[in-house]
Each structure stands twice: as structure tokens, then as C-alpha cells.
Amino acid sequence: MAAPAASASAAFRRVYDTLKDELLRDPAFDFNDDAIRWLDGMLDYNVLGGNLNRGLAVIESYKLLKAGSEPSEEEVFLAYILGWGIEWLQAYFLILDDIMENSHTRRGKPCWYRLPKVEFKTTSGELLDQIITNEGRKDLNKYTVHIYRRIVEYKTAYYSFYLPVACALLLSGQSLDDYVQVKKILVEMGVYFQIQDDYLDCFGDPDVIDKIGTDIENFKCSWLFVQALQRADDKQKDVLFENYGKPDPACVAKVKALYKELALERVFSEYERESYEKLISDIEAQPSETVQAVLKSFLHRIYKRK
Numbered sequence: 001m002a003a004p005a006a007s008a009s010a011a012f013r014r015v016y017d018t019l020k021d022e023l024l025r026d027p028a029f030d031f032n033d034d035a036i037r038w039l040d041g042m043l044d045y046n047v048l049g050g051n052l053n054r055g056l057a058v059i060e061s062y063k064l065l066k067a068g069s070e071p072s073e074e075e076v077f078l079a080y081i082l083g084w085g086i087e088w089l090q091a092y093f094l095i096l097d098d099i100m101e102n103s104h105t106r107r108g109k110p111c112w113y114r115l116p117k118v119e120f121k122t123t124s125g126e127l128l129d130q131i132i133t134n135e136g137r138k139d140l141n142k143y144t145v146h147i148y149r150r151i152v153e154y155k156t157a158y159y160s161f162y163l164p165v166a167c168a169l170l171l172s173g174q175s176l177d178d179y180v181q182v183k184k185i186l187v188e189m190g191v192y193f194q195i196q197d198d199y200l201d202c203f204g205d206p207d208v209i210d211k212i213g214t215d216i217e218n219f220k221c222s223w224l225f226v227q228a229l230q231r232a233d234d235k236q237k238d239v240l241f242e243n244y245g246k247p248d249p250a251c252v253a254k255v256k257a258l259y260k261e262l263a264l265e266r267v268f269s270e271y272e273r274e275s276y277e278k279l280i281s282d283i284e285a286q287p288s289e290t291v292q293a294v295l296k297s298f299l300h301r302i303y304k305r306k
Contacts, residue, residue: 015080055083061168157190219245
């Protein structure tokens with residue numbers, strides 16, 4: 001007998017095939033056979049292969065919010081559709097992210113834009129033009145905690161954490177105006193998740209995280225860099241500025257060595273513990289036990305992830 005989580009994932013996956021089939025047969029689009037084959041393969045390559053956490057979170061949150069009242073088959077199907085909408089949005093973001101960061105692998109296979117059959121010159125040209133323009137204006141001293149926070153909130157927190165729960169709340173007939181504090185908690189959870197991601201980009205095992213980290217090479221305003229900048233003395237800052245943003249493995253190694261010298265692994269461990277305790281406290285202060293269950297399910301899925 002399949003475990004409940006595996007069963008839910010399999011049911012969710014079957015809905016993907018239904019939605020994809022409807023899209024490819026939609027009379028609003030004049031697809032020829034070649035275009036249909038291309039779209040079919042492109043969608044499978046980019047949308048599937050992840051952990052589907054964002055999409056599954058919609059269904060899980062919706063069912064928890066409907067506790068005591070089993071949702072109908074149609075209601076669950078609508079939740080599945082919302083979930084896949086978020087997963088397809090995620091796939092779009094990842095394609096652009098890989099191009100901008102010059103990444104090589106995603107989910108254990110070559111990035112979509114690196115496949116020989118993919119034509120991406122227009123998109124990558126636009127992005128590279130913007131990136132190259134910005135290169136001349138880079139000032140690493142501008143990478144502050146405040147700037148990092150703004151980037152992370154809009155890059156990750158809203159669509160990865162708040163959006164799935166907001167969809168579930170709306171689907172269950174709730175008003176989002178009644179859940180302002182829940183939104184704040186989910187945004188904080190999203191910030192924590194992105195900081196984890198930055199940490200794993202440097203210190204994670206590429207075979208486990210399914211990608212090779214490139215934040216250092218790509219001048220990323222990462223949590224580790226911001227923390228290093230706050231703690232480094234003048235000599236250490238010189239090392240950081242001389243080597244950060246360069247693709248040379250020797251330069252990357254020097255930055256990572258400096259991160260270790262500044263004990264950023266311990267700093268992250270302390271941050272993670274404090275964040276978890278604060279989030280649990282805020283979650284348990286919510287008046288609805290059902291909402292608490294939704295929020296805890298999110299937090300426990302990402303806490304201490306590898």
C-alpha cells in the first residue's frame with residue numbers, strides 16, 4: 001500500500017497529464033505537429049522532476065482548511081489545477097534563473113537552455129545585455145541586509161510560500177484580509193527558505209541539491225556575502241572584493257575559505273535555530289488550530305533541509 005504522501009503526489013501528477021493534454025489540444029492555438037511535440041517535451045523537461053512542494057502545498061493546505069468537511073472530488077481537482085499553475089510558474093522562473101546565472105545543471109540534468117536543440121538567443125541576449133550593463137556599475141558595498149531582504153521577499157517568499165496558502169484560503173471561501181498575520185509568517189518562512197538556499201549553494205552537496213552552486217561566480221547578493229561583509233576586517237574585505245564574482249575556481253575557493261574563516265556555517269546554524277523557534281512561536285499564537293497545522297506543515301517540510 002502506497003504511503004499517503006506518495007499517493008497524493010501520484011494523484012497530483014495525473015492531473016498534470018490532463019492539463020497538458022487540454023493545452024495541446026486547445027483550439028485557441030494553431031499548433032502544428034512539430035509545435036505540439038516541442039511543447040510536450042518542453043513542459044515535461046521543465047515542469048516535472050522537482051519535488052512539487054509548491055503545488056502539493058495548495059492541496060495539503062486546502063484539505064487542512066476544510067478539516068471536518070471532506071472536500072468533494074471537484075473541489076480537490078480545482079485545488080490541483082491551482083497547484084499546477086504555481087508549478088508551471090516555478091518552471092518559468094527557473095528557466096530564466098538558469099540563463100541569468102549561467103547555470104549548467106538543474107534537477108540533476110542539463111539546464112533547458114543548454115540543450116543543443118533549444119534556441120534561446122533572443123532571451124539570453126536581452127538578459128546578458130542587462131547583466132553586462134550592470135557589471136560596470138557594481139559596487140559590492142551596496143549589498144546590504146536591507147537590499148538582500150527586499151530581493152528575497154519578492155524573489156522567493158511571496159510565490160513559493162504565501163501564494164499556495166492564499167490559493168487554498170480563497171478556494172475554501174476565506175477572505176485574505178482576515179489572514180494578514182499568516183501572510184507575514186509565510187513571508188518570513190520564505191526568507192528563511194532562501195537563506196537556506198544561499199547557504200546550500202555554497203556548502204551543500206551538488207549530488208543532493210541537484211545543481212552546482214554559482215552564487216559566488218555570478219556576483220549574487222547572497223546571504224553569505226552580506227554576512228561576510230558585516231564581519232570581515234579590512235584585510236578580509238580585500239580578499240572578498242578581489243575574488244568575488246570571478247569564475248576562476250581558485251577565486252571561488254578563496255571566497256569559500258574566507259566564509260569558513262568567518263565561521264559562517266556556525267552563523268547560519270544559529271540563524272536557523274532562532275528562526276525556527278520564532279516561527280513556531282508566531283504560528284502557535286494563531287487562533288485557528290487548522291491554520292496552525294497548515295503553517296507547521298510548511299515549516300517542517302523545509303526545516304534543516306539538505
